[in-house]
Amino acid sequence: MESKFEAAVVTEQGKTIAVVSVQPSIFHNSNNATMIIKALLPVFPGMPVVLMTLDNQGTPAYYGRSDLILLLETVNIKEAPWKEVTAEIDLSKSCPTKEVEDV
Numbered sequence: 074m075e076s077k078f079e080a081a082v083v084t085e086q087g088k089t090i091a092v093v094s095v096q097p098s099i100f101h102n103s104n105n106a107t108m109i110i111k112a113l114l115p116v117f118p119g120m121p122v123v124l125m126t127l128d129n130q131g132t133p134a135y136y137g138r139s140d141l142i143l144l145l146e147t148v149n150i151k152e153a154p155w156k157e158v159t160a161e162i163d164l165s166k167s168c169p170t171k172e173v174e175d176v
Contacts, residue, residue, distance in 0.1 A: 076162045078113070081153035082120065085144045091117035092135075092150060093158070097126045099136070106136045112162040125150065 079094040093113055099106050106124055113122045123137030123145060133150050135142040 074161070074163055075159055077157055077159050079155050080113075080117075080158045081150070081155045082117070083145065083148055083150070083153050085148050088141070088144055089120050090141050090145065091120045091122045092125050092145065092153065093122060094155075095124045095126055097128070097134075099124060100126060100134065103136075109160075109162055110137060112160050113158075116158050116160050 081092045083090050083092055091113065093109075095106075095109065099109060110122045110124060121138060121141055123135050123141050125133050125135050125145075127133055131151075133145075135145055
């Protein structure tokens with residue numbers, strides 16, 4: 074299924090990271106969140122992908138590699154250059170657990 078996302082590419086401390094905005098419900102299922110990250114990797118070649126959602130107060134929360142999340146917490150993500158991207162995502166497929174650590 075083709076899905077559209079808002080995404081921003083952020084460079085912080087020499088690391089370039091793709092940040093993709095998702096609905097808060099995505100964070101409730103780590104398998105789905107990991108599958109979305111994997112599906113987005115071809116859209117951002119050579120870049121790690123971190124998912125982001127905003128709470129009711131507009132505060133960002135992140136899902137992805139912990140080292141990248143620590144970097145993103147120092148960035149004003151609202152000022153990042155956001156654009157729409159499209160990715161082919163099928164959450165009905167199972168997620169291989171051994172690859173989760175590579176995300």
